[in-house]
Each structure stands twice: as C-alpha cells, then as structure tokens.
Amino acid sequence: MKQHDYKAIITWTGNTGNGTADYRGYERSHEISIPGKPIIPASSDPSFRGDKSRYNPEEMLVASLSSCHMLWYLHLCSVAGVVVLEYSDEATGIMTETADGGGYFKEVTLRPKVTLADNTMIAKANELHHEANKKCFIANSVNFPVLHRPVCLAGK
Secondary structure (H helix, E strand, C coil), rough: CCCCCCEEEEEEEECCCCCCCCCCCCCCCCEEEEECCCCEECCHHHHHHHHCECHHHHHHHHHHHHHHHHHHHHHHHHCCCEEEECCCCCCCCEEEEEECCCEEEEEEECEEEEEEECHHHHHHHHHHHHHHHHCCCCCHHCCCEEEEECCEEEEE
C-alpha cells in the first residue's frame, strides 16, 4: 500500500486579552495554513459562538466530501470517454447535537449537476457517480452515509 501524509497548521487567533478565562470572552477565530498555500480563515459555526464570515469545520467537511467526489468523478469520466463540460454541486450536511453537547453528522447529500457534451452518455455519466463514491478517500473515511442526487444534462 502507498501512504500519503498531509499536514495542516491550525493557529488560534481569538485571544481577546484573557485567553479562555471566560467562555464568552474569547473568539473562536483561527487560521488553517498549509505551507505554500493561502491561509483559510476559520471559526466555529455561529451556533457555537463562531464568526459567520469564516469557514467552519462542519462546512469544510461537507465541502471536502463534495470536492473529493467531483475529482474522482471527473477522472472516471475522462477515462470512460464521457466529456464533462460543466460540474457544480450544492452539497448539504445534517448534523445532530446530542444532549451532552457533542454531536455527529447524520448524513451528507451531494447534488452534482453535470453538463455533458453528448446526450448518449447520460446513463454512463450517472453510473459513474456510484463508482466515484466507492473511490472517494473522504467518503470512505466517514461513518455516515454520503448520498447522491445527480442530474446529468447534455449540451449547453
């Protein structure tokens, strides 16, 4: 097996002067950095005292699943001779909070909208979403269902 290693640096930037001395006295703001790449401004979800103008971990998990699926899908289409002209996804995730303050994702639904060059390839294009789901590294790493509701169209 081949192993790939990844590194992310998380730096808390929300100390307003007294650290975490008071639960309401600090910001959840932080930065996600990876050497050589732009910094991602992050926070917690606004429901958890976060900054709504920054990305939160829950959104990034949904985006990560969507991105991984798209990249595998485009690869599989290319190999299968399915020409994709456009691809977009309006992915959503459902997270449930538990009584103890924790929580978990119940599911994520991907809604890829794909425009193809050839209408005779629509069935094959739809089938490749299932294969992309099987290959996606992120989908294979989560313990909740990743559902797919693709729409494939032909031409522009």
